[in-house]
Amino acid sequence: MAATLDVNGKPLAVQAAEDTPLLWVLRDELGLTGTKYGCGIAQCGACTVLADGAPIRSCLTPIAAVAGAKITTIEGLEGRHRLQESWVKLDVPQCGYCQSGQIMSAAALLAQSPQPTDAEIDAAMSGNICRCGAYQRIHAAIKDAAGQTPAADTQTQA
Amino acid sequence: MNAPFDRRHTQAGPSRRDVIVTATAAGGALLVGCSPTNLMALGAEGEVGAFGPFVKIAPDGAVSVVCKHIEFGQGNHAGLAAIVAEELDADWTRVGWEHAPANAKLYANGALGAQLTGGSSAINNSWDQLRKAGAGARAMFVQAAAARWDVAVGEITVENGVVSHAASGRSADFRELLPDAAKITPPTEPTLKDPARFTLIGTDRVRRKDSRAKSTGQTRFTMDVQAEDLLVAMVAHPPRFGAKVASFDATAAKAVPGVVEVYEIPTGVAVVADNTWAAKQGRDALTVTWNEDAAETRSSADILTRFQGLTDGSAALAEGEEWQAFESRGDAAAQMQVGGQGETLEIGYDFPYLAHATMEPMNCVAQVSGNQARLTFASQGPTLDQLNVAKVVLNLPGSVEIETLPAGGSFGRRANFQSDFVVECVEIAKKVGKNRPVKLVWTREDDMSAGYFRPLVHHRVKVVTDAQGYPSAWTHRIVTQSIMKGAPFGGGGVDETAVEGAKGSPYLAATPHVDAQLLTPDIGVPVLWWRSVGATHTAYVMEHTIDQLARKAGQDPVEYRRALYRKADAKRHLAVLDLAVEKSGWAEPAPEGWTRGVAVHECFGSVVAQVAEVKMENGEPKVGRVVTAIDCGTAISPNQIAAQMEGGTCYGLSAALYGEVTLTEGRVDQTNFDTYRVLRHNEAPTVETYIVAQPAGAHPTGVGEPGTPVIGPAVANALLALTGEAITAQPFVKTSA
Numbered sequence: 001m002a003a004t005l006d007v008n009g010k011p012l013a014v015q016a017a018e019d020t021p022l023l024w025v026l027r028d029e030l031g032l033t034g035t036k037y038g039c040g041i042a043q044c045g046a047c048t049v050l051a052d053g054a055p056i057r058s059c060l061t062p063i064a065a066v067a068g069a070k071i072t073t074i075e076g077l078e079g080r081h082r083l084q085e086s087w088v089k090l091d092v093p094q095c096g097y098c099q100s101g102q103i104m105s106a107a108a109l110l111a112q113s114p115q116p117t118d119a120e121i122d123a124a125m126s127g128n129i130c131r132c133g134a135y136q137r138i139h140a141a142i143k144d145a146a147g148q149t150p151a152a153d154t155q156t157q158a
Numbered sequence: 159m160n161a162p163f164d165r166r167h168t169q170a171g172p173s174r175r176d177v178i179v180t181a182t183a184a185g186g187a188l189l190v191g192c193s194p195t196n197l198m199a200l201g202a203e204g205e206v207g208a209f210g211p212f213v214k215i216a217p218d219g220a221v222s223v224v225c226k227h228i229e230f231g232q233g234n235h236a237g238l239a240a241i242v243a244e245e246l247d248a249d250w251t252r253v254g255w256e257h258a259p260a261n262a263k264l265y266a267n268g269a270l271g272a273q274l275t276g277g278s279s280a281i282n283n284s285w286d287q288l289r290k291a292g293a294g295a296r297a298m299f300v301q302a303a304a305a306r307w308d309v310a311v312g313e314i315t316v317e318n319g320v321v322s323h324a325a326s327g328r329s330a331d332f333r334e335l336l337p338d339a340a341k342i343t344p345p346t347e348p349t350l351k352d353p354a355r356f357t358l359i360g361t362d363r364v365r366r367k368d369s370r371a372k373s374t375g376q377t378r379f380t381m382d383v384q385a386e387d388l389l390v391a392m393v394a395h396p397p398r399f400g401a402k403v404a405s406f407d408a409t410a411a412k413a414v415p416g417v418v419e420v421y422e423i424p425t426g427v428a429v430v431a432d433n434t435w436a437a438k439q440g441r442d443a444l445t446v447t448w449n450e451d452a453a454e455t456r457s458s459a460d461i462l463t464r465f466q467g468l469t470d471g472s473a474a475l476a477e478g479e480e481w482q483a484f485e486s487r488g489d490a491a492a493q494m495q496v497g498g499q500g501e502t503l504e505i506g507y508d509f510p511y512l513a514h515a516t517m518e519p520m521n522c523v524a525q526v527s528g529n530q531a532r533l534t535f536a537s538q539g540p541t542l543d544q545l546n547v548a549k550v551v552l553n554l555p556g557s558v559e560i561e562t563l564p565a566g567g568s569f570g571r572r573a574n575f576q577s578d579f580v581v582e583c584v585e586i587a588k589k590v591g592k593n594r595p596v597k598l599v600w601t602r603e604d605d606m607s608a609g610y611f612r613p614l615v616h617h618r619v620k621v622v623t624d625a626q627g628y629p630s631a632w633t634h635r636i637v638t639q640s641i642m643k644g645a646p647f648g649g650g651g652v653d654e655t656a657v658e659g660a661k662g663s664p665y666l667a668a669t670p671h672v673d674a675q676l677l678t679p680d681i682g683v684p685v686l687w688w689r690s691v692g693a694t695h696t697a698y699v700m701e702h703t704i705d706q707l708a709r710k711a712g713q714d715p716v717e718y719r720r721a722l723y724r725k726a727d728a729k730r731h732l733a734v735l736d737l738a739v740e741k742s743g744w745a746e747p748a749p750e751g752w753t754r755g756v757a758v759h760e761c762f763g764s765v766v767a768q769v770a771e772v773k774m775e776n777g778e779p780k781v782g783r784v785v786t787a788i789d790c791g792t793a794i795s796p797n798q799i800a801a802q803m804e805g806g807t808c809y810g811l812s813a814a815l816y817g818e819v820t821l822t823e824g825r826v827d828q829t830n831f832d833t834y835r836v837l838r839h840n841e842a843p844t845v846e847t848y849i850v851a852q853p854a855g856a857h858p859t860g861v862g863e864p865g866t867p868v869i870g871p872a873v874a875n876a877l878l879a880l881t882g883e884a885i886t887a888q889p890f891v892k893t894s895a
Contacts, residue, residue, distance in 0.1 A: 016435070017415075024435040028390075033382035034375020036566075037434075038517055039602040043831035046517060074375035087373035091365050091797060094805055095231030096372030097379060097517040097566025122840035129831060131517050131567050132231045133808025135842035137801070 003063055007032070008076030018064035022056075023047045025063050026073060034074035034100045038129070045128030048101035049073045055108040057127075072107075074100035083107055086144040094132035102128045106142050115146055179294030179348055183340040186217040190295040190344060191224070191264075192287055210264030212291040213242055214256075219319065219333030221248045223288075226258040226265035226273060227280040228538050230565035230572070231805070232862040233366050233798035234280040238288060240364040240794055241281075244356055245292030248332070249319035255367055260540035260560035272541035276573055276687070278762035278860025281794060285858055293348035295339075302338035303330060353792070353855030364795035368564070380535040380563050383523045383597060389418060390434045391586045391598045392441040394427045398453035398824040399609055400682045403427060403446060410443035420444070423585040425578075430590060434599055454682030455824040461614055461681060462508055465637040468677055469506065469618035481635075481675040484657040488671035493622060493631030500623030500630075501710040505703065507619075508887040509695045511819040512612035512688055513834055518566020519605035522583035527593035529553040531584055534595075536565030538572035546577035550584045569809065570687040574610055575645050578684075606834060607826040611819055612688035613639040615656075615695045619703050621669075627711025628722065631671035634660055638695075639685045640678035652676055655687060659696030659761060659867070664726035665704055683821070689809055690761055693867035697759040698814070698888070701871030705755070706884055715756055715875065716744060730789045731758055733850050734767035737787035741848050742769035752782060755876025757868045763859030764790040768807070768868045770843070772876035778891050781811060781843040781873055786865065789850040791858040799861050800847035806865025807845050812837035814870030816889050835893045843869075 003018060004011050007030065016025045026032045026049070035058060038046030042057035049058045050072040077084060083106050086092075093099045102125070109116055109124040116124070121142050130138065143149070181190040189211035214222040223239040235255040243253045258265045258273075265273045268283040296316055303321045304311045307328050315322050322329040332339075358364060371377045396402065406427050408420035416436025421428045429440035467473025522535040524547075531551045537543050537560050544555040551558070565572060583598035590596050600608070615638040624630040640653040654661070657676050666672050688694060708718035716739055723731045735758050739745070748754045752771040759766060766789075771782045786803045793799055816835035820827045828834040874885045 020435050024433065027382075028433040028435070031384060032375075033378075033384070036379075036518070037381060037599075038519075039831050041602075041830055041832065044517070044602075077374070079370070079374040084370075084373045088369045091369050091801065093231075093366070093369055093372035094233065094801060095517065095565060095567040096368065096377050099372050100375045103373065125839040126841075127838075129517065129836055129838060131515060131569070131809070131812075131836065133805035133812075133837065133842065134801070135808060135837075135839045136804050136844055138839065139842075 003067060005063060005066065005071060006069065007071045008073060014063065016063060019062045021059055022049070022061045022063050022066055022071070023058040026058060032073050032075050036097055036100055038098065038101070043129070044098070045105060046098050046101040048104040048128065050104060050108055053108065053111055055105050074104060077103070077107065081107060083110065083141065083145045086141040090137050090141045090144060092134055092137040092141050094134050098128060098130045102130065102138055106138070106145075109142070110146060115148065116142065179290050179344045179346055181294070181298065181344045188215040188295070188298070188336055188340045189213070190298065191291055210258070210261065212288055213246065213295050215295065215332055215336060217333065217336060219252065219331055219336065221246065221253045221332070223253060223255045224258045225255050226267070226284070227275040228257065228536060228562055228565060229368070230536065230538070230568040232280070233795065233801060235368065236364055236366050236798055237281045237794040238284055239367065240358055241285060241288040242292035244358045245289050245351055246296045247316035247318065250358055250363060252319060257562040260537065260544055260558070260562070262541040262544065262555070266541070272539065274539040274541060274573060276538070276570070278764070278862040278864065281858045282763060282860060289350050290348055293350050294344040297348045298339040298342040298344050299332060299335050301342045302335045306335070306338055359792065359794050360796065362797055365797055377564055379518055379566050380521045380523060381518055381566070381599070383534055383563075385595050388595045388597055389430045389432070389590060390437040391428050391430045391583070391596050392437040392601070393423070393425060393582060393598070393604070394441055394444045394446050395604060395608065396426060396448045396450070396453070398450055398455060399684060401448040401450040401453040404449040405447045407445040410445070411440040414440040414443055421586060421589045423582065423589070425582050425585070428586045430586065430596065437599065438601065453824055456681070456821070457823055458511060458614060458821040462616065464679070465614070465616035466506060466508070468637050469616060469635040476679065479677060479679055481677050482652045483673070483675050484652045484661045485666055485672050485674040487669070488631070490631045490633050490671040490673035493671045494620065494633060497622060499625040500627050502620070502622050503703070503706055503710060504620040505618070505706070505884060506886060507617040507695070507699050509615040510817070510888065511614050511683065511821070512813055512817045513606050513819050513828070514569040514571035514610070514688055515606065515834060515836060516565070516567030516569060516571055519600040519602055520571070520579040520608070521597065521599050522580050523595055523597045524583045524587035525593045525595045526551055526584060526587040526591060530557065531587070532559040533580065533584070534561045535563060535580070536568070536572060537562045538565070538568055542573065542575060543577045543580050546581050547584050550581055550588060569689040570691070571610060574686050578608070578610065602831070603829045606829055609684035610686040611683065612694055613641065613685040617695065617699045619699060621703065621707060623707060623711065627707070627713060628725070629665065629669040629707065632666060632669045632674070634674035635677070636660065636675070637677045637679065639681050639683065641685055641687055643678065643680070653678055655691050657696070658692035659759060660700060663700050664728035664731055665700055665722055667728070668722040668725035689806070690863040690866040693759060693761040693863070694813065697757070697761070697867035698871045698874065701757040701759065701868070702874045702878070702884065705875040705878055709878065719758060730765045731760065734758060734765045734787040734789050737848050737850055738767035738769050738785050741787065741846065742785035744769060753876045753880040755872045755874065755879060757871035757875060759864070759868050761860070761864050761867065764788055764861060764864040766803070766864045766868050768872045770869060770872040770876055772873050772880070774880070779815060779873055779877060780841070781869070784843045784845045784869065784872070785848070786845055787848045787850060788861070788864065789852070790861050790864070791856040792852055793849045794858055796849060799849060802861045803847040803865040804845040806863065807869045808837050808842055810866035810869045811843065811873065814873060814888050815891050816893060818889050818893065833893065
């Protein structure tokens with residue numbers, strides 16, 4: 001049965017069955033591959049997108065559950081989100097596979113709490129696993145995007 | 159991962175014949191690189207493949223550095239590109255990078271003898287090669303300019319991609335000079351820059367080139383490969399290692415909309431579908447009966463008990479098992495009999511199987527037509543993958559085409575002697591045929607239960623000390639599966655990957671009587687290198703043992719180490735320790751509520767010291783500030799060295815605190831991140847990185863792995879200081895599966 005999803009501000013007709021997880025519809029049917037598969041059980045956060053501004057794990061969300069919701073993926077930020085500028089400035093990504101999900105979780109946090117505390121960042125970001133261990137820079141980049149000076153910068157001495 | 163081949167060459171770099179600079183032109187671009195043999199007499203213009211280009215300069219003057227190593231997060235592309243840009247005096251903002259194609263001759267790792275990324279060797283083995291390629295290209299532009307302006311070569315300067323002649327006030331950029339430069343024969347041994355005159359290397363300007371693509375979802379991983387006629391495959395694997403398909407019923411699977419076909423392949427039953435979700439539903443609908451006659455059915459607890467028994471004498475050696483000495487000096491047995499004039503410490507340590515758990519599970523895209531195979535995926539070891547795929551399609555390794563994509567992490571997993579998931583994909587693509595692309599997707603559960611784990615390891619150490627409290631005799635026993643056993647290259651003798659870090663330790667060098675031996679029982683669990691390999695356990699054993707000895711001797715653990723390093727003449731260890739001690743404020747009390755621990759370890763040519771601040775929170779260790787000092791030779795990208803120390807520390811801490819794969823009667827208990835706990839954002843430490851200053855031109859050494867093994871013992875040593883108790887097993891925090 002065809003359904004219509006509102007993705008990144010556009011109504012898009014999809015053919016997938018209504019119990020199909022949003023992740024696979026975004027990736028395989030709509031070609032929006034910025035959203036990643038990591039675990040399939042909402043444990044790693046790589047598949048995070050926004051539904052009406054709230055972060056959801058698209059790997060476990062059937063498309064029927066987001067009918068009528070405004071869905072935003074990493075592509076929907078169009079590379080212009082201040083988080084993305086901070087991510088580039090601090091060279092946050094390593095392998096980069098988890099970063100779409102990290103940025104979407106952070107975007108939801110900043111939308112709700114423009115000046116987040118360290119504890120708020122920890123709480124909002126602990127559902128997103130990064131096996132490269134870029135957590136320190138993710139934390140710093142969120143603070144940078146919020147206009148705060150990171151508490152502890154990476155220091156080097158050559 | 160580590161050097162799987164002849165490790166004696168790890169520091170040697172490429173041989174001289176690998177670095178003869180050659181050049182050609184193709185499509186208007188200038189290609190400069192190095193030949194495996196003297197191919198100065200090139201074939202037809204435009205023929206790429208006669209030599210391996212490392213620098214491509216496009217008609218618009220943009221520079222692309224060809225990286226023979228895969229990018230999987232370690233940031234090597236930035237360092238590799240910077241080496242070329244430095245010698246070329248290119249405009250760094252106009253320097254890009256690309257992965258080299260698979261070609262064992264042209265793009266071999268000079269340290270490993272095959273095209274393979276591992277052993278933290280990418281920068282180390284490319285240093286001379288890429289400096290020459292960059293300098294060779296620069297010389298071509300200089301000569302072209304000198305000829306055009308009719309001035310002496312020695313009067314030409316190059317800066318930021320602009321070639322100038324100061325006396326006449328003339329200048330031209332690479333774009334303008336390219337047609338002339340392409341006609342110049344490059345010097346086979348170009349003059350390299352005096353490292354004291356480096357302007358890019360070692361500066362904060364050397365940053366990743368892929369941060370924007372990776373922050374916008376635009377990087378194309380294997381998982382993201384799409385094509386009009388692409389099929390997606392998932393495979394039902396046996397529940398125990400070594401089991402085979404006995405029979406299967408695909409009726410329900412074939413009834414799933416989108417499922418195209420079901421095939422039996424050597425590793426299980428493959429479901430091929432139009433899309434990923436259909437493939438998963440189809441795979442889950444399969445009924446498979448397994449023949450487990452040859453399967454491994456032991457539990458990890460039983461394996462560990464036997465390993466422990468083998469070192470305390472309660473278990474007997476099986477046929478074919480024998481202890482192998484890896485470091486011997488003096489007469490440790492006699493010393494143990496006599497006893498030291500000081501203390502005796504005897505202690506065992508246990509390390510579990512570990513999954514790599516890359517964020518992007520294993521996957522591959524392959525298309526097969528007859529005996530031609532083309533692959534598009536994150537190939538960490540193209541030479542291994544070509545060899546293994548060639549056997550499946552019955553062709554020569556060199557005929558297997560590989561386009562390498564960035565990987566969503568590897569940590570060693572993507573390079574193994576069997577090319578397990580690659581071969582599996584090719585087996586399916588061969589069944590499908592017709593050159594139709596097949597994307598094999600492993601779920602997280604497939605990935606976690608597929609093995610190729612860091613082996614389970616047991617150590618037993620006995621040390622007697624002299625009157626001053628320093629080791630006078632040290633016996634060391636390691637029991638673990640061999641990673642190198644059955645490898646098509648090297649092999650025989652002691653598996654160095656099992657003992658590195660214990661073998662060669664400055665603490666053993668400072669001990670008059672040493673008896674260190676390895677035993678490698680056969681077990682049917684696939685094992686593999688895992689970021690920092692042997693050091694994942696040897697660093698812990700050596701560093702935690704040293705703190706216990708320092709404690710018995712009533713000495714500060716820093717002063718105790720310094721004394722041993724002086725005995726062993728370990729100057730680099732002393733230097734990193736001194737720097738970490740200074741920056742951490744070791745001499746002052748730790749912040750209220752925190753306890754400090756220190757550890758130092760050398761691997762992959764680099765030495766790392768860490769001072770970690772630790773406290774107990776909700777019954778679990780919490781790690782805060784971690785001061786890291788590293789000696790990695792010339793620091794090419796301080797920013798990325800810091801990134802690797804930060805990430806490597808998290809990877810090592812994740813394992814030490816939480817990492818554990820267990821087997822119950824041969825079945826892997828952990829299936830996903832709910833049961834295989836990994837370090838999360840709120841648990842991550844704050845790592846500060848300090849780089850030991852080096853003489854100009856010092857050969858760069860590894861940074862991808864050396865940051866991983868030190869944090870475990872640093873935390874254990876802090877907890878030892880806090881509680882007085884040694885920690886004899888990892889992980890420190892148990893997760894129930």
